[in-house]
Amino acid sequence: MAALDVAGKNVLITGASAGIGRDLALLLARQGANVALLARRLELLEDLAAECSALNSKVALAVRCDVTERPSCQAAVQKVVEELKQIDIIVLNAGMSMGCYFEDIKDLSDGDKMLSLNVMGVANVLHYAFPFIPKESASRIVVISSVAGVVGVPFRTLYCASKWAVHGFCASLRTELLEAYGDKAPKVVVSCPPEVATGLNTNRLKFGNDVTAQFNEETAVPSTVAAEKILESIREGVRIGLFSRVHQWLHSLYNCFPSYIDKIVIDGVKKSHRAPRYGNMPSKM
Template sequence: MDLAGKNVLITGASAGIGKELALQFARHKANVALLARRVEALEEVAAECRLASGNQAKVLPLRCDVTDRASCREAVLGATNEMQTVDIIILNAGVSMGCYFEDIKDLSDADKLMDVNFMGTANVLFYALPYIPKRSDSRIVVVSSIAGLFGVPFRTFYCASKWALHGFCASLRTELLDAYGSNSPAVVLTCPGEVSTSLNSSRLKFGNDVAAEFLDSVAEPTSQAANKILEATIAGVKVGFFTKAHSWLSSCYGWIPATIDGIMIKGVRSRMRAPRYGNW
């Protein structure tokens, strides 16, 4: 796929994976609409994107709160007024958590997490879908997580939000195929593991003093994660795994769930710091 001149809309574009994806698309001379709540941060990313494209790409920083439908509608209209179409949409905005369900003291954070991770994706796509060309080279890309494939300690509601996205995308894929056949846009789910972004240090605490965090030493660089998402986007794969191990575990989950549960527990214990583990 030649990305030059493609129109790309990215949520959560002010930092982390969203920012890095914006820069990578800009380097390929794609036009990018950058959506996030923090306007000043977006303006900085936009300036970097213009530089990365050699001022050959259109770059639109647009304020958007993915939990506010009016804000989503305004941002999508702002993008499409300039770009006409959305050839590739990257639904990346998200928040995380870091506590056991039995340690939750305030359930209101669960509402916020589900609103951002699940409904935030649906909200933006609802307004953007009419502008996505019904062609096989169009892409609807959802940044999920391995927590959308397996049960992970400290992540009950986070896993729930990502599993919801997987079901949503699987159903959406069948609808698009039914409606447009070979012209159906590809629905791509990407499933990162631990990535070094601010998501790790800004986990919802659910009423606790601190939230468990994975160790930075085990985290994948943002640029590397974004590159894998870009590859999955171009290929149009249904599920973009980051490692062969994740692909294997996913294929075996229905056969040996207890074994994989044990692998998840062991992996989290070796990669997390948390009051429960006594290493905070």
């Protein structure tokens, strides 16, 4: 099957004001896609929309939306549809992360915020957008997950819970679409980046702690590279989009050799992170 040409496609992106969402919007604009940019910070979206228009987007919309609030989602989708009529590709990208052991959590309310954003934030926007997604194989429902959605990762208990929930949601949705529309079913794509150098990882929820585990940005994937990998998964319509052969291997073997994979992940996190538990946090000036 030929890769999808995104030129002229209408693409809705949540969490578009920064990081992966922003870089993906610019990449799609260069490819000639129309972009609807959703996030809470309207001023940043307006600047981004202007950049997209200056590239190759015929239409670039900036729409304020809090994906945890259903009336906001409904109003945002309505505004997008009034302009674009249909949504060929929806990229559900908004999310937040964490950086502490479960036994170190002092305030569980951050978990409520995370699950509301990472799980229901996906369902909320998709619920209102779904009627306007053409039921054909060229359509894409894209959810930005994480490697932490396919293997367990230290410091990420509730983050992993949110991403594993999203994988289950997408797997179920895929079967419903296949049953209802057969070969014409839209492709459900779950992209699983490793740690990316974005605010998601530098502004992790603290769960009541003074500091969170910090990753070494030198080991992180640049957000521009992540955007390119995600676009590749979108064009190919893959079920699970992993960024490297190592991640594919971890995913494939996790259920066969879980203890071995656990050790590999733990060792990897120890090399890439600074944390109070590791005793390697930088001293305060």
